[in-house]
Amino acid sequence: MSGIDVVRNGPDAEGWLPEARRVPSPNQDARPEGEAITLLVVHNISLPPGEFGGPWIADLFTNRLDPSAHPYFETIHALRVSAHFLIRRDGELIQFVPCRRRAWHAGQSSWRGRQRCNDFSIGVELEGSDDTPFEASQYAALNRLIVILRAAYPELTDIAGHADIAPGRKTDPGPGFDWRRVRWEDAGVAR
Numbered sequence: 331m332s333g334i335d336v337v338r339n340g341p342d343a344e345g346w347l348p349e350a351r352r353v354p355s356p357n358q359d360a361r362p363e364g365e366a367i368t369l370l371v372v373h374n375i376s377l378p379p380g381e382f383g384g385p386w387i388a389d390l391f392t393n394r395l396d397p398s399a400h401p402y403f404e405t406i407h408a409l410r411v412s413a414h415f416l417i418r419r420d421g422e423l424i425q426f427v428p429c430r431r432r433a434w435h436a437g438q439s440s441w442r443g444r445q446r447c448n449d450f451s452i453g454v455e456l457e458g459s460d461d462t463p464f465e466a467s468q469y470a471a472l473n474r475l476i477v478i479l480r481a482a483y484p485e486l487t488d489i490a491g492h493a494d495i496a497p498g499r500k501t502d503p504g505p506g507f508d509w510r511r512v513r514w515e516d517a518g519v520a521r
Contacts (some may be wrong), residue, residue: 340482345429347478350415354389355426356414357434362449367429368486369441369451370476372412372512373492374458374502377400382419382457383493391416391426410434413453415475421467423475429483439495441488445496452486460504471511489514 341347378388389395392408397407413435416424427433435453436446444450448503458464460472480486489512492500 337388340478341429343430345414345431347423347425347429350423350425352425353388354393355412355433356393356513357391357410358427358431359434365449367450367452367483368485368487369447370479370488370489370497371436371447371451371453371492371495372472372484372503372506372507373435373453373455373458374464375413375416375455376457376459376462385513386406387416387455388424388426396496398432400480401443413455415453416455416457416473417468418457419465419468419472421465421471423471429479430432436492436495438499441490451495452483456503456507458506460501460506462506464503464507469508469511473511476512476514511512 339347339349346352356445375387376382377390379402386395390409391412393410395403395407397404412426412433414425414427414429414433416426424489429452432448433453434448436451439447441447454475456464456468456472492502
């Protein structure tokens, strides 16, 4: 991807990417004043657990999850969560929250001694589960997203899994995620 492509495909002033399908989530708020985006957090999600496809992830992130659609949904339908991006199994990129705003993806978390990772991070969910290998199309979409985000937000210097920022509480992206396929160093910083 050339520098011209990155600029052309980069986020707008609010932080929406033109190439992502936009599905706005109400589960967001303002970042603290002057807070720089310095961390990318990689998650995984599948709804119902271990099943892929369907509208359920978007329904959860937009507060429309029908608790009667699956027994598991009864336990989570009232959650108010979101991520900035979701990468589906086929590589489709969906954006729920503009990058300049705070998505509610990290929960109680800490990175390099800083608490409240939602304040300074971008959350990327990959449709998957801890023990299921992710698709080549997902790594390709994630790597493209990394290049775009690193160009737009030069202070974005770290990448971590949800398990790294919430150890003992979270396990994702899990052993099914191959960090060697993430091209972070090509975008400027080694993991």
